[in-house]
Every structure is written in C-alpha cells, then in structure tokens.
Amino acid sequence: MNAVTSPxxxxxxxxxxxxxxxxxxxxxxREEAPLYYNAxxxxxxxxxxxxxxxxxxxxDTFISGRGGILEIIKQNVPIPKGVFIFxxxxxxxxxxxxxxxxxxxxxxxALEPQIRAFCAKALDPLVEGGRFNFIDDLGAxxxxxxxxxxxxxxxxxxxxxxxxxxEKLRTDPGKPKDFTDHQxxxxxFEEYLDWRVKHPSDDLMTELLNAEFTDETGTTRKLTxxxxxxxxxxxxxxxxxxxxxxxxWTGKVLAEHPDQxxxxxxxxxxxxxxxEELLRFEPPGPSVGxxxxxxxxxxxxxxxxxxxILFLVGGANRDPxxxxxxxxxxxxxxxxxxxxxxxxxxxxLGNALARIEGRVALDELLNRFPEWDVDLENAHLSxxxxxxxWETLPAYTPKAGKxxxxxxxxxxxxxxxxxxxxxxxxxPMGPQEMVMTxxxxxxxxxxxxxxxxxxxxxxxxxxxxxxxSWVMNVTKPAKIKLSFEVTQEGDTLTxxxxxxxxxxxxxxxxxI
Amino acid sequence: xxxxxxxxxxxxxxxxxxxxxGTLMRGARDNNVPGIxxxxxxxxxxxxxxxxxxxxxxxxxxxxxxxxEATIEFSSDVKENSRLACQIxxxxxxxxxxxxxxxTQ
Ligand code: HEM
Ligand code: FES
Numbered sequence: 001m002n003a004v005t006s007p008x009x010x011x012x013x014x015x016x017x018x019x020x021x022x023x024x025x026x027x028x029x030r031e032e033a034p035l036y037y038n039a040x041x042x043x044x045x046x047x048x049x050x051x052x053x054x055x056x057x058x059x060d061t062f063i064s065g066r067g068g069i070l071e072i073i074k075q076n077v078p079i080p081k082g083v084f085i086f087x088x089x090x091x092x093x094x095x096x097x098x099x100x101x102x103x104x105x106x107x108x109x110a111l112e113p114q115i116r117a118f119c120a121k122a123l124d125p126l127v128e129g130g131r132f133n134f135i136d137d138l139g140a141x142x143x144x145x146x147x148x149x150x151x152x153x154x155x156x157x158x159x160x161x162x163x164x165x166x167e168k169l170r171t172d173p174g175k176p177k178d179f180t181d182h183q184x185x186x187x188x189f190e191e192y193l194d195w196r197v198k199h200p201s202d203d204l205m206t207e208l209l210n211a212e213f214t215d216e217t218g219t220t221r222k223l224t225x226x227x228x229x230x231x232x233x234x235x236x237x238x239x240x241x242x243x244x245x246x247x248x249w250t251g252k253v254l255a256e257h258p259d260q261x262x263x264x265x266x267x268x269x270x271x272x273x274x275x276e277e278l279l280r281f282e283p284p285g286p287s288v289g290x291x292x293x294x295x296x297x298x299x300x301x302x303x304x305x306x307x308x309i310l311f312l313v314g315g316a317n318r319d320p321x322x323x324x325x326x327x328x329x330x331x332x333x334x335x336x337x338x339x340x341x342x343x344x345x346x347x348x349l350g351n352a353l354a355r356i357e358g359r360v361a362l363d364e365l366l367n368r369f370p371e372w373d374v375d376l377e378n379a380h381l382s383x384x385x386x387x388x389x390w391e392t393l394p395a396y397t398p399k400a401g402k403x404x405x406x407x408x409x410x411x412x413x414x415x416x417x418x419x420x421x422x423x424x425x426x427x428p429m430g431p432q433e434m435v436m437t438x439x440x441x442x443x444x445x446x447x448x449x450x451x452x453x454x455x456x457x458x459x460x461x462x463x464x465x466x467x468x469s470w471v472m473n474v475t476k477p478a479k480i481k482l483s484f485e486v487t488q489e490g491d492t493l494t495x496x497x498x499x500x501x502x503x504x505x506x507x508x509x510x511x512i
Numbered sequence: 513x514x515x516x517x518x519x520x521x522x523x524x525x526x527x528x529x530x531x532x533x534g535t536l537m538r539g540a541r542d543n544n545v546p547g548i549x550x551x552x553x554x555x556x557x558x559x560x561x562x563x564x565x566x567x568x569x570x571x572x573x574x575x576x577x578x579x580x581e582a583t584i585e586f587s588s589d590v591k592e593n594s595r596l597a598c599q600i601x602x603x604x605x606x607x608x609x610x611x612x613x614x615x616t617q
Binding site for chain 1: 541544546549550551552553554555557558559560582583585586587588616617
C-alpha cells in the first residue's frame with residue numbers, strides 16, 4: 001500500500017518526548033527522510049523549506065477542505081460551511097475576503113496604544129514582586145484582551161471563552177485527540193451577538209453583521225447569524241493561543257540568550273527582527289496539515305490521493321538550505337522569510353496583529369524587566385493539536401533571587417464553618433486555584449467554591465467512601481457544567497473535573 | 513534571463529536575474545531581496561509584496577487586477593503607481609525594469 005519507508009527515523013506528533021524538543025527529529029527527517037511516512041498514525045510529512053513552501057502553495061493537490069489538523073483529516077470530521085480556515089475555493093476566497101479588510105497591517109498597527117495599555121495593565125502590578133509568569137500574567141491575558149476588543153466581547157467574560165477555545169484543541173499526551181464530536185461554534189458568543197445586533201458599535205462583530213458579499217449562488221447578501229458566530233469563533237480560536245505561545249517563547253529563548261536580550265534592551269529598533277527570529281526559531285504552530293486530493297510525489301516517491309500530510313514548518317524554518325547555522329538563535333541574521341505564518345492562500349490572516357502584539361509585549365517587558373531567568377522546573381509545556389509552547393512559564397528577576405514561587409492565597413471571603421480545601425485545577429490557561437468550603441451530611445455534602453474569578457455554590461455533592469463528587473455550574477458567559485470526581489486520601493485530594501464537552505482537567509487539593 | 517532592479521526605501525539597489533515566466537515577487541523572494549516580504553507567496557492575500565512602478569513602466573505592466581485591487585488595501589502608503597509584485601509576470605521585454613519599495617510592507 002505504502003511504498004515509503006523511513007528506516008531509523010521516527011517522529012510522533014503525540015509523543016511528549018518529541019514535544020519537548022522536536023528539532024533533532026525534524027533535522028533527521030529533513031536529511032534522511034525528506035518524505036516521511038508514519039505507519040502508526042498513517043500520515044506523511046515533509047520538512048524541507050522548499051517542500052513545505054510548494055505544498056502549502058499548491059491548494060489543488062493539498063486541500064484544506066478536509067481540515068488542517070491531522071486528527072480532523074484522519075477522523076473525517078465534517079466541516080461546516082463558513083469555517084474558512086478549512087475551506088477551498090471558491091468558498092474560501094469569498095469568506096476570507098470578507099475579513100481581510102479588517103485585518104490590514106495599517107489597522108492593526110493603529111491598535112498599538114491599546115495593546116500597550118493591556119501590557120501595562122498586566123505587568124505593572126508585578127514590577128516590585130521580583131517574579132512573574134510569562135503565560136499566566138501576560139500571554140494568557142493580552143492577546144485575549146486584544147481579540148476581545150476587536151470582536152467586542154467584554155473583558156470579564158473573555159476568560160471562559162478562551163478556555164473553551166483551548167479545551168477544544170487540547171490533546172492528552174501520547175495520543176491523538178478525538179474530534180468526532182467537535183463543535184466548531186463556540187458557546188457563549190450568542191448573547192453578545194444578539195446584543196450587538198441591537199447595539200451596533202465599531203467592532204468587528206458589527207462590521208461582520210453589516211458586511212455585504214456575493215455568495216456562491218451569486219446572491220448579494222449579509223452574513224447569517226450562524227455565519228457570523230462561526231467567523232468569531234474562528235478568530236477567537238486562531239488569535240489567542242498562538243500569540244500566547246509566541247510570548248512564552250520570547251521569555252524562554254531570550255532568557256537563554258542574555259547577550260542578545262541586552263542588545264535589544266539597549267536598542268529597541270532591534271525588536272521587529274528579534275520577533276521574526278523568535279517566530280522562526282520556535283514557531284508556535286510547528287506543523288500544518290492537509291488532505292491529499294490527488295496523487296503526487298515528493299523526492300520521486302508517491303503520496304497517494306486520500307493521504308494526510310503534515311507540512312513541518314518547524315523543520316522548514318531550520319533548513320540549512322535556506323538558513324545559515326539554522327539551530328543558532330541569532331537576531332542579526334539576514335531576513336529570510338520563515339514559514340511560521342504558513343504560506344499561500346491560507347497564510348495567517350492575523351500575522352500583522354500577531355507581530356505587533358509580539359513586538360509591543362517584548363518592548364513593555366523590557367521596560368519593566370531588563371533581565372529575567374525562567375524557572376523551568378516549574379514551567380510546563382502544553383500539548384494541543386495545533387500549538388506547541390508554554391502553558392505556564394514562571395520567571396524571576398535576578399535581584400529578587402531564586403525565590404521559589406509561593407502559591408498566592410486565593411481571594412476568598414472569610415470562610416464560614418466547615419472543611420476547607422485548597423484545590424488547583426490544571427486548565428489550559430495554567431493552574432487555576434480555588435478554595436472549596438464543604439459541610440458533610442451523611443453521604444452528601446453542600447458547599448461553595450471560591451476562586452479569583454468569583455464564587456459559585458456546588459450541587460450534587462456525594463460521598464462514597466473516599467470518593468467525592470460534585471457539580472458546579474458556571475453560567476457566564478457560557479453555560480458550562482463542571483463535574484468533579486476526586487479521591488480523598490487523608491488531607492489530599494486528587495482527581496479531575498470534566499468541563500462540559502471540553503474534556504477533563506486534572507485536579508489536586510489539600511486541606512487548609 | 514532579464515535584469516530587474518529592486519530599490520529599497522533607503523535607496524539600496526538589488527539587481528537580480530529573473531527567469532521570464534516567474535513573477536516580480538518571486539524574483540525578490542528567491543534572491544532574498546530585503547523589503548519584499550511576500551508572506552503569502554503570491555496567493556495575493558497578504559499585500560506584503562507592494563512595489564512602486566516608475567512612470568515609464570506603468571503602461572507596459574498594465575493595471576492592477578481585480579483581486580489585486582482588493583488585497584492592496586492591506587498595504588501601507590498605496591499610491592497610484594502601486595502594484596503587488598506577485599501579480600506581475602516577468603516577460604522578456606521587462607529587462608531593465610526598476611521598481612521601488614515602500615517604507616514598510
Ligand atoms: C504568533 C501567532 C500566530 C501564528 C504562529 C499563526 C499561524 C498561522 C498559520 C500557520 C496559519 C495557516 C494555517 C493553514 O495553512 O492551514 C494561520 C492561519 C490563520 N490565522 Fe494565524 N497565527 C498567529 C496569530 C493569529 C492571530 C492573532 C489571528 C487573528 C485573530 C490569526 C488568524 C488566523 C486566521 C483567520 C487564519 C486562517 C486563514 C485562512 O485559512 O485563510 N492568527 N495562522
Ligand atoms: S505575495 Fe502576498 S499578495 Fe503578493
């Protein structure tokens with residue numbers, strides 16, 4: 001069936017071993033198996049710059065209409081009309097062109113003052129503290145606020161929307177994600193949309209509601225409510241996590257290259273090229289997938305119609321045929337375009353926004369923290385089907401010494417009677433701390449959970465030996481039901497919370 | 513081969529040989545000419561291959577195409593003689609063409 005074999009070389013997109021550092025594997029693939037076939041998951045991969053460029057540009061052979069994520073392609077997940085990220089012409093052209101006007105570099109650059117303000121708001125409180133977290137404090141905050149501002153979604157409700165977007169793309173280490181029940185429309189946007197219909201503003205949601213275009217039947221019309229919802233979900237999904245990861249890599253890589261960081265500190269005109277080099281060196285999305293719509297060849301070997309193929313941007317960006325000393329991080333290298341924003345018809349619509357966000361973030365970081373070290377022991381690399389990067393990345397400024405970060409006490413109102421448990425839920429935004437106050441009553445219990453995001457009563461509290469379970473309904477803005485199942489061992493809790501349809505997050509807790 | 517000169521905003525000239533049939537954008541990108549980013553590689557969706565065409569060449573290169581017109585909105589400092597380099601196919605009679613670049617793409 002498949003003629004391509006790649007003896008000795010191996011890469012598995014789901015294996016955390018490669019996740020931590022995929023580059024040695026990419027380098028071997030590129031040299032020893034420029035067309036790689038992975039039999040376990042039945043997909044092809046190319047990693048040379050030239051091949052990635054060719055593949056991403058050839059939208060007749062390598063189509064997006066079956067998805068751009070390996071699991072979506074393999075599981076043959078139906079893709080609703082309007083998910084333009086996964087569309088081919090003519091629909092893609094039509095849908096994308098509706099958005100292009102909004103995302104011009106000119107308009108994005110005009111957002112700079114607001115982006116700066118978001119950075120200042122996130123970073124100012126941390127200046128005295130001697131430590132901060134690239135993800136929790138900045139990466140998970142600023143890009144989200146920017147996209148919220150663009151879309152017109154109020155700040156306080158952004159978190160849960162982000163949470164949904166992330167959960168949807170999350171994989172469990174070691175295995176592909178099951179996309180069979182994937183919902184492309186994010187819950188929680190409906191109420192804003194309906195509100196915007198009545199209260200037009202100058203945001204993107206309003207612009208989309210009013211935009212007229214000619215659809216595939218030749219009719220000139222406005223977008224339907226569902227189409228607008230889809231577009232917004234796509235933008236919220238595409239614009240957060242990626243830029244968040246760029247900020248994480250900025251922290252990690254510059255901490256490891258203090259000389260170059262100092263040069264940038266002293267000469268901020270180097271920031272744009274530093275961001276380009278960061279994007280090349282650690283692309284937040286290391287691969288882009290396509291479905292092979294007709295037989296094709298790479299390096300004289302056949303890739304049959306019906307295959308799934310990954311274009312390894314992370315490999316192409318370090319191709320020595322294109323970049324000298326590619327494994328070296330060097331902000332002074334001559335500008336050779338990287339492929340981090342993809343290439344061709346689907347190339348990143350938000351690249352101008354991502355670039356300005358990255359540049360402003362670095363500038364504002366340097367304004368407050370000329371130097372930092374990263375605490376890799378307490379950092380965590382995330383694993384999703386689309387992005388690779390830090391889920392949490394604590395850092396400390398040298399003067400403060402390597403003080404071990406102490407978990408901040410959650411802001412809870414002084415608790416009434418009952419047991420109290422401090423719990424940490426490992427969410428994609430990083431660990432979320434909460435305090436549960438509970439009162440046992442035979443096989444059941446009542447109580448509430450307080451977290452920095454607010455408090456909620458719990459329901460359906462059950463006790464079965466050392467097993468506890470309860471439910472907490474979060475209502476704003478999306479109605480998500482969190483179902484907890486934990487095991488108590490003395491003064492500790494371990495278990496998980498199921499977050500609606502978005503999968504499980506691990507939970508640990510201790511009695512306080 | 514035809515000779516094309518790309519002049520950056522700061523005035524530096526890059527002279528490259530381009531094979532007819534390719535695009536003005538490819539000529540720059542394949543030769544790593546700075547100042548033409550061409551992020552989308554000629555799909556005409558990014559507007560980062562913006563160049564200015566000198567008056568004596570304008571008529572010969574023709575007008576912007578319809579999709580080009582839509583995409584050029586992406587570019588800054590668009591002038592009457594602005595074109596997207598990926599939408600210009602190099603032909604034999606373009607030997608000696610000189611194009612100028614905007615300050616930013
Ligand atoms: C560092 C940050 C970012 C990276 C690395 C990145 C990367 C990418 C890549 C590789 C693609 C191509 C996918 C494919 O070919 O299948 C893409 C497409 C896209 N990106 Fe980004 N992106 C980033 C930030 C953003 C931002 C801030 C937005 C805006 C809200 C955005 C919106 C989009 C959209 C809408 C598409 C789909 C374009 C299409 O299919 O025509 N991205 N991005
Ligand atoms: S290269 Fe993107 S528009 Fe010309």
